Amino acid sequence: MASTTIPISCIITTANLSSSPHPFPRKHPKISSLNTNAPKRHNTIISCAASSTSNEDGHKNTVPSSSDNISERKLDRRNVLLGLGGLYGAYTVDPFALAAPVPAPDISKCGPATISFSEEKVPYSCCPPFYGPISDYTVPSFTKPNVRPAAHAVSESLSYIKKYKTAIKKMKELPCDDPRNFYQQANVHCAYCNGAYQLAGQAYDIHPSWLFFPFHRWYLYFYERILQSLINDPTFALPYWNWDNPPGMYFPAIFDDDESSPLYDEVRNQEHRGSFTMDLAYTTQDLAAKESQIIKNNLAIMYRQMVTNSPCPSLFFGAALRADGYGPGGSANGTVVNVPHNSVHRWVGDPRTKHNEDMGNFYSAAKDPVFYCHHSNVDRMWTIWKTLGGKRMDITDQDYLNSEFLFYDENKNLVKVKVRDSLDNEKLGYIFQDMPTPWKRFKLTRKRTKPPRSPKSIPAAADVLPATLNKILTFSVARPTTSRTKADKEEMEELLNLGLEYDDTKYIRFDVFLNDDEEVNELELDRAEYASSFANLAHVHERAGDHTPTKTTWSLPITELLEDLGIEGDDKVVVTLVPKCGGRSMNITKAVIKLVACY
Ligand code: C2O
Numbered sequence: 024m025a026s027t028t029i030p031i032s033c034i035i036t037t038a039n040l041s042s043s044p045h046p047f048p049r050k051h052p053k054i055s056s057l058n059t060n061a062p063k064r065h066n067t068i069i070s071c072a073a074s075s076t077s078n079e080d081g082h083k084n085t086v087p088s089s090s091d092n093i094s095e096r097k098l099d100r101r102n103v104l105l106g107l108g109g110l111y112g113a114y115t116v117d118p119f120a121l122a123a124p125v126p127a128p129d130i131s132k133c134g135p136a137t138i139s140f141s142e143e144k145v146p147y148s149c150c151p152p153f154y155g156p157i158s159d160y161t162v163p164s165f166t167k168p169n170v171r172p173a174a175h176a177v178s179e180s181l182s183y184i185k186k187y188k189t190a191i192k193k194m195k196e197l198p199c200d201d202p203r204n205f206y207q208q209a210n211v212h213c214a215y216c217n218g219a220y221q222l223a224g225q226a227y228d229i230h231p232s233w234l235f236f237p238f239h240r241w242y243l244y245f246y247e248r249i250l251q252s253l254i255n256d257p258t259f260a261l262p263y264w265n266w267d268n269p270p271g272m273y274f275p276a277i278f279d280d281d282e283s284s285p286l287y288d289e290v291r292n293q294e295h296r297g298s299f300t301m302d303l304a305y306t307t308q309d310l311a312a313k314e315s316q317i318i319k320n321n322l323a324i325m326y327r328q329m330v331t332n333s334p335c336p337s338l339f340f341g342a343a344l345r346a347d348g349y350g351p352g353g354s355a356n357g358t359v360v361n362v363p364h365n366s367v368h369r370w371v372g373d374p375r376t377k378h379n380e381d382m383g384n385f386y387s388a389a390k391d392p393v394f395y396c397h398h399s400n401v402d403r404m405w406t407i408w409k410t411l412g413g414k415r416m417d418i419t420d421q422d423y424l425n426s427e428f429l430f431y432d433e434n435k436n437l438v439k440v441k442v443r444d445s446l447d448n449e450k451l452g453y454i455f456q457d458m459p460t461p462w463k464r465f466k467l468t469r470k471r472t473k474p475p476r477s478p479k480s481i482p483a484a485a486d487v488l489p490a491t492l493n494k495i496l497t498f499s500v501a502r503p504t505t506s507r508t509k510a511d512k513e514e515m516e517e518l519l520n521l522g523l524e525y526d527d528t529k530y531i532r533f534d535v536f537l538n539d540d541e542e543v544n545e546l547e548l549d550r551a552e553y554a555s556s557f558a559n560l561a562h563v564h565e566r567a568g569d570h571t572p573t574k575t576t577w578s579l580p581i582t583e584l585l586e587d588l589g590i591e592g593d594d595k596v597v598v599t600l601v602p603k604c605g606g607r608s609m610n611i612t613k614a615v616i617k618l619v620a621c622y
Pocket residue numbers: 212216230239364368385388398
């Protein structure tokens with residue numbers, strides 16, 4: 024017989040909402056149809072400070088605290104290859120690297136988990152109930168793939184919604200110690216993300232690494248199969264939150280329109296329900312821009328993150344993680360993991376709670392059924408990214424391909440899977456409903472109307488930095504070379520590397536513009552000058568009481584921007600940083616432009 028202890032996680036299903044920092048309307052906003060022409064509620068500004076001390080999650084690019092001989096040797100070699108500070112997380116073919124994939128976690132050593140961005144322990148165990156032997160998983164062969172629908176497109180499909188609700192209801196009703204139980208499934212995420220397991224002597228978290236995409240793909244795969252088996256319908260497929268397409272840039276109605284539904288979760292930001300337009304780079308503050316502008320900004324953000332800022336696997340997937348931990352550059356989020364993945368988590372999380380539960384903190388995120396809908400679209404981004412050309416291909420490093428995870432399948436068997444079997448979603452039996460991807464054609468070529476101040480009248484980075492980002496900062500950065508040839512550009516990426524030092528206990532967002540100045544129109548991101556948004560968030564503290572600032576280098580590819588701005592011949596580039604939230608906690612230490620081989 025299985026253990027009779029009831030995991031507390033099965034009882035605590037909602038966070039304590041009593042510590043509301045400010046009153047929230049309890050009435051449900053009227054749900055208009057998800058039609059972009061419908062009138063929308065006005066997006067209002069919420070003070071950044073209102074909740075800025077309470078919740079943080081997500082990830083930073085950390086500098087490793089220990090350096091053994093091997094990582095020092097790797098450091099030397101990578102400095103030569105990449106230039107110090109640039110693309111540290113890159114996974115080169117490194118003769119010094121220990122060739123060892125990340126093994127499946129040892130469940131017998133599973134311990135307490137830590138709430139993301141805090142020193143508090145999760146008040147229940149996130150460890151899986153252990154039911155016996157582990158077998159290697161064989162992916163069944165599928166004759167016809169299931170089609171995961173866009174969530175906004177099924178809001179009228181009563182039979183689909185009924186199936187989905189029934190399946191989740193049954194999942195919630197399973198005994199608490201059944202690994203297929205809804206809360207046990209949520210705990211799978213908590214265990215892999217909040218340090219319940221150890222890897223190379225550190226709290227294990229799959230997020231700021233190349234394991235992000237394959238882990239979540241496998242996780243959804245088994246979750247979906249459990250749902251299928253509970254309703255005896257092998258054709259059931261999870262919906263995806265189509266936030267990259269204007270009709271999907273709202274909270275999906277099927278999770279929101281019925282408070283008694285198993286798909287509903289009370290622990291969400293009540294302001295963002297109904298027809299409130301999403302800001303895909305949100306941290307804590309809704310922008311005072313018109314809905315039409317926010318939608319254009321979102322398309323610009325999608326284009327930048329999927330195309331401009333992820334020209335090669337190391338930038339798209341994030342830092343290499345092996346059995347001996349991270350390389351010398353430490354952890355690093357993939358481009359899309361930072362924005363919009365983390366920011367959408369934050370946008371859904373409830374500011375009335377201490378840690379932005381449920382969606383805004385990794386330990387609790389999967390207690391909200393919308394988690395799986397969000398991740399279904401994140402998964403879709405992986406599939407789409409590989410069709411965008413250039414070097415956008417899967418990682419071929421054997422340590423990556425042979426890394427392993429453990430999951431429970433739909434029959435409660437504990438199975439071991441490998442990254443290599445997750446690369447093709449169709450082989451896992453599903454594809455995505457076709458939806459427009461307007462961001463692909465959303466080329467940011469519109470330039471500011473008034474020319475910015477000339478680089479000559481703007482101080483050099485060295486004269487301005489280091490500086491706190493408590494106001495807009497503008498400085499010029501010298502380029503190593505000008506007017507590069509096409510072949511040259513294909514071989515080397517021109518990267519703007521920003522040295523950041525910040526308090527990771529604070530929400531921080533800032534936006535980067537090139538060839539612009541203090542008069543930048545900061546609410547318009549749909550312009551050639553816009554490079555990217557930093558909405559990077561903290562992760563589990565390795566050591567209690569450690570409040571030393573996080574130091575990292577943030578690398579932005581700028582080749583395409585220079586072309587679009589017509590300034591490829593300039594020997595200096597003007598960089599403008601616009602703080603949107605928490606800038607006082609961000610120190611910009613340096614800015615350099617480097618040519619780096621990107622792979
Ligand atoms: Cu594993 Cu979106 O988080």
